[in-house]
Amino acid sequence: MKKTDVIIIGAGPVGLFAVHQLGLKGLKAVVIDNLDKVGGQCIELYPDKPIYDIPAIPECTGEELTTRLLEQIKPFKTELFLNERVDEVHQEKENWIIKTSNKKEFTAPNILIAGGVGSFEPRKISLKEAEKLEGKSVFYAVRNKEQFKNKKISIFGGGDSALDWALELSKFSKITLIHRRNEFRGAQHTLSEIKKLEKEGKLSIKTPCQIESLDNENELKSITIKFEDGKKEKISTDIILGFFGLIMKLGPISEWGLNMDKKTIEVNPETFETNKKGIFAAGDICYYPGKLKLILSGFHEVALASVECFKRARPNEKYRFEFTTSSKAIKNRLGKK
Numbered sequence: 187m188k189k190t191d192v193i194i195i196g197a198g199p200v201g202l203f204a205v206h207q208l209g210l211k212g213l214k215a216v217v218i219d220n221l222d223k224v225g226g227q228c229i230e231l232y233p234d235k236p237i238y239d240i241p242a243i244p245e246c247t248g249e250e251l252t253t254r255l256l257e258q259i260k261p262f263k264t265e266l267f268l269n270e271r272v273d274e275v276h277q278e279k280e281n282w283i284i285k286t287s288n289k290k291e292f293t294a295p296n297i298l299i300a301g302g303v304g305s306f307e308p309r310k311i312s313l314k315e316a317e318k319l320e321g322k323s324v325f326y327a328v329r330n331k332e333q334f335k336n337k338k339i340s341i342f343g344g345g346d347s348a349l350d351w352a353l354e355l356s357k358f359s360k361i362t363l364i365h366r367r368n369e370f371r372g373a374q375h376t377l378s379e380i381k382k383l384e385k386e387g388k389l390s391i392k393t394p395c396q397i398e399s400l401d402n403e404n405e406l407k408s409i410t411i412k413f414e415d416g417k418k419e420k421i422s423t424d425i426i427l428g429f430f431g432l433i434m435k436l437g438p439i440s441e442w443g444l445n446m447d448k449k450t451i452e453v454n455p456e457t458f459e460t461n462k463k464g465i466f467a468a469g470d471i472c473y474y475p476g477k478l479k480l481i482l483s484g485f486h487e488v489a490l491a492s493v494e495c496f497k498r499a500r501p502n503e504k505y506r507f508e509f510t511t512s513s514k515a516i517k518n519r520l521g522k523k
Contacts, residue, residue, distance in 0.1 A: 187291040190214045191499040193284055195272055195439075196301035198226020200469035200484030202255040204298055207492040209262035209519060210510065213499055216292060217264060218284075220271045222327060225252035226301075239482055251481075261520050275442055280498070282464055296495040299439065299451065299460075299467040300488065309430035311342075315400040316426070323406035324426045334359055338422050340409055342397065343429030346372040351427060352389065353379055362390045362421055364397070364411060392419070400426075447473045458491040464498055466491040 192208055194201045197219035208215050223229060228237075228248030236245050246254075267290065274285040275297070284292045308326035310316065316324045328334065328351055337359045341352050344365040349372035352363045363380065370377050383389040398412040401420065409423045445452040445461045450473035453459060458466045468487035470479045477483070496505050510520075 187283075187293055188216065190216050190292065190294045192216075192296040192298055192495050193218065193282070193292050193294045194298045194300055195219075196226060196299065196469070196471075197221070197224040197266060197268065198300065198469065199228055199251055199255055199481050200488055201226070201298075201300035202252070202259060203485050204300055204468065204488035204492065205259040205262055205264045206255075207489050208495060209259065209264070211492055211496045211505075212519065213492070213496060215262075215264055215298075216267060216294075218267045218270050218272055218286060218292075220269070222269050222329065224256065224266060224268070225249070228252055237481070239480055241482060272439070277464075280464070295464055295498045297465045298488065298491060298495065299465065299471055300469045300484070301439070301471050308428070308432060311397060311426070311428055311430075313397070313400060318404075319400065319406055319426075323424060324400075324428070326428050326430075328355075328427070331355070334425060334427075337424040338362075339425045339427060340364055340421055340423045341427045341429070343431075344370045344372065345429060345431065346376070348372065348427075348429040349376045349380060351429070353383070356383055356389050362392060362423070364392045364395060366394055366396050368393045392421075395419075397426075456490070457494040458487050459494055466495065 191213040192215040194204050194215050194217045197217050201217055201219070202224065205215050205217065219226070225248060229252055236247060237251060238245055240246060240251060267286070269288070270290065271287040272284055273287050276283050278293070281293050281295050282297050284297070310326060311324065331354070334355050335358045339355055339359050340362045341348050342364050344367060348363065348365070349370060352361050353376055355361055380389060380391070384391050392411060395411045395413040398410040398418060400406060401408045401410060406423060406426065408420050409426065410418055410420050412418050440446065442465070443462065444465065451460055451467040451471055453467050453472045453474050455474040458468050458472060460467055468491055469484035472487065493505060
């Protein structure tokens with residue numbers, strides 16, 4: 187079991203800035219996120235969309251903001267546990283114990299929920315056969331490209347992820363790109379490249395259609411798709427890659443006994459503590475009168491929450507507010523002279 191001062195749930199901008207605020211106070215944190223990369227909504231939903239409300243940065247993308255936040259927390263050498271969902275939470279005396287979907291266990295006096303509007307999970311194929319083959323021949327993300335070499339792959343989706351991977355995997359595999367609409371939502375340049383490959387016979391596009399069935403229950407060999415006009419077509423397939431977008435779920439957090447307002451967690455706006463001592467919430471997932479769902483609001487919230495986290499993690503020490511411009515201790519933590 188890993189011990190730390192604060193367990194942060196959510197690796198979006200607010201969760202990453204929480205690492206910084208805690209680190210300035212000398213507190214250690216771990217960050218747990220259900221996604222396979224940091225950045226939260228910024229990376230998953232709008233990596234290239236301009237953000238205009240970050241102080242002193244007139245304009246940046248979600249990806250750029252995430253990169254800068256990661257650079258900012260480098261001195262604290264914080265461990266990030268990705269592809270991990272928090273499944274269980276229970277209290278032992280003054281500490282909280284967390285167990286993840288991968289059976290990892292953490293203990294800390296503080297939990298800070300910075301999970302946006304919940305955890306993100308991929309939309310999945312609504313066929314029982316697909317569920318049985320998940321992780322074997324049905325996938326919703328690419329972790330290791332080598333796994334997809336020299337295969338017959340059916341890729342579902344019309345956004346950037348579907349287009350990008352169709353283009354990339356077509357270098358060494360036979361690709362069929364399948365979408366329920368004729369129009370694709372991804373980058374025009376990528377789509378042009380894919381259309382070019384289709385003309386050259388290196389890739390096949392099927393629209394508008396959806397998956398009808400997986401034709402082998404134990405080992406995938408082919409799928410059947412159904413077009414809007416009712417026609418069906420069988421496609422020889424070793425692997426299905428589904429990019430149907432993400433759904434946002436509050437998940438097990440809704441069962442922790444926290445005071446909820448619809449799908450948000452009620453907090454004390456002075457400390458951002460929930461009704462459970464030692465559990466804090468910040469960012470879009472928290473609610474209090476006057477709440478604004480802005481990234482900069484989340485930054486303010488974790489700054490205040492970090493003070494209360496310090497008091498719980500260091501009950502025998504007096505908290506002293508220090509400006510980063512003058513404190514030697516803070517400069518040492520940042521590796522500055």
